Amino acid sequence: MTILFSLGIVRGIIWGLASGGVAAGIVMAIRSGLGLPMWSPGPVTGVAALVGTLGFLTGLGAFNYWLEWALGRQKEEHHADQPRWRRYFGFDTNHKTIAIQYMVTSFLVIVVAGIYQLIDRLEVSAPGMQYISPGTYNSLMSLHGIMMLGAVLLGVSGMINYLVPLMIGARDMAFPHLNALSYWVTPPAVLLLLVSLPAGGFDTGWTAYPPLSARAPLGMQFMLLAFYLVGWSSILGSINFLTTIFKMRAPGMGLFRMPIFVWTALSTAILQLIFTQFIAMAFLMVLLERLLGLVFFAPDKGGNVILFQHLFWFYSHPAVYIFVLPGLGVISEVLPVFARKPLFGYAAVALSSLGIAGGGAVVWGHHMFAAGIEDVLRVPFMITTLLVAVPTGVKIFSWLATLWMGKIRLDTPLLFALTAIVVFLVGGITGVPNGIVPTDLHIHDTYWVVAHFHHTLFGGFVFPTMAAVYFWFPKLTGRFLNERVGKLHWAVMTVGFFITYLPMFWLGLNGMRRRIADYDPTLGLGPMNMVATIGGFLIALAMLLFFINLVVSLWRGAPAPANPWRSQTLEWQLSSPPPDENFSAPPRVVGPPYGYGTPGSIHAVVAPAGGTANKGA
Amino acid sequence: MQHPTFIENRLAINRTGLWLFIFSDAFLFAALLASRYYLLGVLRPQEVNQPLGLALSIILLLSSLTAYRGETAAIYGDIRRFRRNILFTVGMGSLFLVGVGVEWAEAFHSFPPSTAYGTMFFTLTGFHGFHVLTGVLALLVVLLPGQKKRLAAGNYWGVEAMVKYWHFVDVAWVFIYPTLYLVS
Numbered sequence: 001m002t003i004l005f006s007l008g009i010v011r012g013i014i015w016g017l018a019s020g021g022v023a024a025g026i027v028m029a030i031r032s033g034l035g036l037p038m039w040s041p042g043p044v045t046g047v048a049a050l051v052g053t054l055g056f057l058t059g060l061g062a063f064n065y066w067l068e069w070a071l072g073r074q075k076e077e078h079h080a081d082q083p084r085w086r087r088y089f090g091f092d093t094n095h096k097t098i099a100i101q102y103m104v105t106s107f108l109v110i111v112v113a114g115i116y117q118l119i120d121r122l123e124v125s126a127p128g129m130q131y132i133s134p135g136t137y138n139s140l141m142s143l144h145g146i147m148m149l150g151a152v153l154l155g156v157s158g159m160i161n162y163l164v165p166l167m168i169g170a171r172d173m174a175f176p177h178l179n180a181l182s183y184w185v186t187p188p189a190v191l192l193l194l195v196s197l198p199a200g201g202f203d204t205g206w207t208a209y210p211p212l213s214a215r216a217p218l219g220m221q222f223m224l225l226a227f228y229l230v231g232w233s234s235i236l237g238s239i240n241f242l243t244t245i246f247k248m249r250a251p252g253m254g255l256f257r258m259p260i261f262v263w264t265a266l267s268t269a270i271l272q273l274i275f276t277q278f279i280a281m282a283f284l285m286v287l288l289e290r291l292l293g294l295v296f297f298a299p300d301k302g303g304n305v306i307l308f309q310h311l312f313w314f315y316s317h318p319a320v321y322i323f324v325l326p327g328l329g330v331i332s333e334v335l336p337v338f339a340r341k342p343l344f345g346y347a348a349v350a351l352s353s354l355g356i357a358g359g360g361a362v363v364w365g366h367h368m369f370a371a372g373i374e375d376v377l378r379v380p381f382m383i384t385t386l387l388v389a390v391p392t393g394v395k396i397f398s399w400l401a402t403l404w405m406g407k408i409r410l411d412t413p414l415l416f417a418l419t420a421i422v423v424f425l426v427g428g429i430t431g432v433p434n435g436i437v438p439t440d441l442h443i444h445d446t447y448w449v450v451a452h453f454h455h456t457l458f459g460g461f462v463f464p465t466m467a468a469v470y471f472w473f474p475k476l477t478g479r480f481l482n483e484r485v486g487k488l489h490w491a492v493m494t495v496g497f498f499i500t501y502l503p504m505f506w507l508g509l510n511g512m513r514r515r516i517a518d519y520d521p522t523l524g525l526g527p528m529n530m531v532a533t534i535g536g537f538l539i540a541l542a543m544l545l546f547f548i549n550l551v552v553s554l555w556r557g558a559p560a561p562a563n564p565w566r567s568q569t570l571e572w573q574l575s576s577p578p579p580d581e582n583f584s585a586p587p588r589v590v591g592p593p594y595g596y597g598t599p600g601s602i603h604a605v606v607a608p609a610g611g612t613a614n615k616g617a
Numbered sequence: 618m619q620h621p622t623f624i625e626n627r628l629a630i631n632r633t634g635l636w637l638f639i640f641s642d643a644f645l646f647a648a649l650l651a652s653r654y655y656l657l658g659v660l661r662p663q664e665v666n667q668p669l670g671l672a673l674s675i676i677l678l679l680s681s682l683t684a685y686r687g688e689t690a691a692i693y694g695d696i697r698r699f700r701r702n703i704l705f706t707v708g709m710g711s712l713f714l715v716g717v718g719v720e721w722a723e724a725f726h727s728f729p730p731s732t733a734y735g736t737m738f739f740t741l742t743g744f745h746g747f748h749v750l751t752g753v754l755a756l757l758v759v760l761l762p763g764q765k766k767r768l769a770a771g772n773y774w775g776v777e778a779m780v781k782y783w784h785f786v787d788v789a790w791v792f793i794y795p796t797l798y799l800v801s
Binding site for chain 1: 736
């Protein structure tokens with residue numbers, strides 16, 4: 001029992017439940033004092049959720065450090081001799097612990113959101129209503145969207161958290177306590193998302209457009225609050241990433257010696273820092289409209305629904321670059337190692353990430369071509385949208401040129417990276433008709449968009465993340481993932497992906513609208529929908545193989561040496577898993593990060609714990 | 618061989634983090650200001666309390682001056698002058714909040730939250746007021762007795778951070794005031 005209560009998360013949950021309950025009681029008391037009916041689900045659960053989250057963080061000990069600072073008592077950092085597993089259940093400030101917390105949470109959310117969509121896929125595999133009600137269909141579809149996006153944000157934060165400090169030769173992030181806080185805001189958010197379905201769900205899709213979202217069931221409110229919390233996590237995280245990259249680089253690590261992944265993390269963090277505020281404000285406005293009767297989006301009282309769409313897409317378009325940029329960075333990390341060649345056009349690739357971020361910031365209007373956006377804005381947004389293809393093309397051509405004449409080893413990480421390139425390329429090309437006004441008016445809100453979007457996210461996040469896990473798992477755990485299961489996982493996932501999403505292009509062109517539970521049987525869309533459903537279950541099977549591989553390899557995988565892939569970047573010059581403090585002394589960076597195949601090329605000199613300096617591989 | 622140790626410039630790291638936070642927070646107000654102009658253009662009802670708005674602006678601008686004087690005094694080690702100035706700033710900030718409260722009571726009648734202008738007015742002043750409140754609390758933190766030792770040791774980062782935040786809240790008002798009271 002004492003061990004149980006010494007876990008931060010257990011104390012947090014107790015505090016969270018207690019404070020949430022007290023807050024609900026106070027709100028009800030105030031309401032009855034004002035002569036209102038005591039129970040009103042919106043305000044009571046909303047306040048309870050926010051106060052409960054703060055209570056959870058307090059019980060966890062998230063605020064202790066700042067409290068001690070305010071009182072002028074600087075606490076000593078104590079690394080008590082705890083069993084290793086326990087740090088994952090408490091407020092631990094080590095960036096590697098936090099990264100694994102992020103990744104595990106992300107995978108859990110992906111599983112739930114994936115199951116939601118499998119249910120929906122079954123429903124639309126044939127015309128007519130088979131298994132669930134249209135309302136449930138809408139709720140599951142909406143939650144699938146928002147939970148997957150939350151999971152992607154968590155996964156991105158996880159990868160950046162683990163890799164950036166190691167890659168730039170820092171001992172930790174710039175603000176370790178803020179970093180842990182950024183993570184621990186997310187479990188309450190995940191809980192709120194899970195509660196959303198029993199609380200009535202919501203039928204707006206993940207975009208939460210008013211006026212529908214202003215009157216959707218209570219589940220809507222839980223989703224808005226949850227994403228607001230995830231937004232906080234995102235903003236605080238980005239402050240940390242940027243400060244770390246700007247101020248904590250090892251001696252000699254100039255900007256143009258940073259691995260490409262760090263460049264993509266930098267671009268992602270800039271987007272998060274600026275644009276998350278807009279979706280937070282958009283969602284807060286909907287909440288204020290629901291709870292306090294403000295009229296931002298009520299057309300009959302002087303509001304305007306298009307305002308929401310501007311604010312929403314001002315974040316949510318750059319957000320897709322937040323999702324995919326780190327994944328594209330992973331591809332740029334993996335290819336040179338397995339092709340044994342320097343990354344082609346390093347500087348152009350590095351700057352292309354900033355180019356994508358900057359370009360992606362001014363294209364949001366293309367989501368609103370069919371929504372009544374001002375006519376004069378359409379063509380400018382079309383042009384900026386198509387211009388994003390330029391920096392993206394730089395990356396694609398760099399990858400091809402990197403592979404050209406390389407000594408390629410087809411290990412699992414490279415297989416996933418190659419699939420990612422193909423899938424992302426298809427996603428990019430099929431995005432062009434979405435960006436061009438006349439064609440977009442035809443395919444808007446059809447399965448074409450669904451297929452395009454899933455191509456970009458699978459190519460930009462899912463497949464690169466799989467590559468990243470197979471690539472860095474030995475570094476994280478000191479064990480290899482099983483290579484044969486890995487190749488099977490890759491094959492099933494790649495085939496499953498194309499079986500699922502290629503038919504959706506056809507479906508979309510033939511009039512299959514997105515976000516509907518049923519369709520006209522005379523359209524002849526049934527067979528292709530069935531094919532897509534079968535593909536969806538193949539992806540689920542691949543994920544199952546992946547999780548089995550993770551668990552079994554963690555337990556009895558082949559032991560991995562420090563640098564199994566003969567990589568030159570800094571994280572591989574440390575033991576597997578790396579020591580708590582990463583580097584015993586600052587590494588000295590002396591050359592470019594991808595000097596493969598160049599005799600005598602060294603990226604950095606790293607001093608081992610208590611020994612003399614050894615050269616990078 | 619001798620190992621060089623990690624030299625981290627904590628102050629520079631903290632400053633970078635604070636500036637990034639302020640930069641990000643500024644976009645919150647940018648979103649609100651953009652919403653006001655998008656919904657209403659430069660439309661402004663006649664009932665806006667002009668004298669009160671002007672008084673609030675003067676109070677907040679003066680409080681930034683005393684905050685600055687407090688910070689400078691802390692840097693020069695003049696603890697008494699530092700406390701006096703910061704206390705004055707806290708008082709002005711509280712006065713500002715009282716003024717916003719008075720204004721809200723009036724606004725409920727002249728342009729209630731269920732009108733478009735009322736919606737923007739209450740949201741803008743509400744979010745800014747929340748920032749003022751957190752700023753006041755932040756300034757109270759550096760007045761806590763536990764902070765004295767730190768100041769005496771020449772570590773005035775806390776004061777610098779809270780005062781920078783206060784200036785940011787002040788600058789935000791410089792944009793909000795004309796948006797709500799002057800444009801027409």
